[in-house]
Amino acid sequence: EVQLVESGGGLVKPGGSLRLSCAGSGFTFSDYSMHWVRQAPGKGLEWVSSITSSSDFRYFADSVQGRFTISRDDAKNSLYLQMNSLRAEDTAVYYCARDPYIAVAGTSGPKWFGPWGQGTLVTVSS
């Protein structure tokens, strides 16, 4: 069974930093592109960042570009989101999600999200 488990959320002051983790199991982690999507309290979904398998490419939403970095450790089956210079508007539940299938080399791959984790809450407040 595919499982994605996020951790690392919590309360942080504006301007602070936080590192989120996502542990994957039940599949060959290194084969899949991975993503972070967030949801502010009572609001809709917002894509945050993506990283391809082998970490060849990393993408970020304009709202977090320059402040967040994404990385992965395939030996640990883990995805990370390093969040710096946090703002109140970054308050949200952060979900990690996996590509729905393994992209064929040389193709752009799927443009939707397969399994999702349960999310971890990040609160930015003084």
Place this chain on the structure above:
Amino acid sequence: QSVLTQPPSVSGAPGQRVTISCTGSTSNIGAGHDVHWYQQLPGTSPKLLIYLNNNRPSGVPDRFSGSKSGTSASLAITGLQAEDEADYYCQSYDSSLSGSMYVFGTGTKVIVL
């Protein structure tokens, strides 16, 4: 800053049919990018409901169907059931020079009367 527009809520009695619209632009749905739909039950994470406009993952009832035309897409739920009460989000890809790659709709709450 959702790029795709959905109605805030739709409602229907059990057994009825409801539809949710998802309106985009020429840089996403109108550019030929596919539309996908997610269901988020209360207190849970989103779950893929429809992919590539009108395909259902295994386990999703055939009461759910999707369509796409021009710059818009729709999700239809026929034979509405109490367990369908949830938030629904459309999602596509945006190929504009600025902004997000993956874009979501504003979300629609389905209320079963």
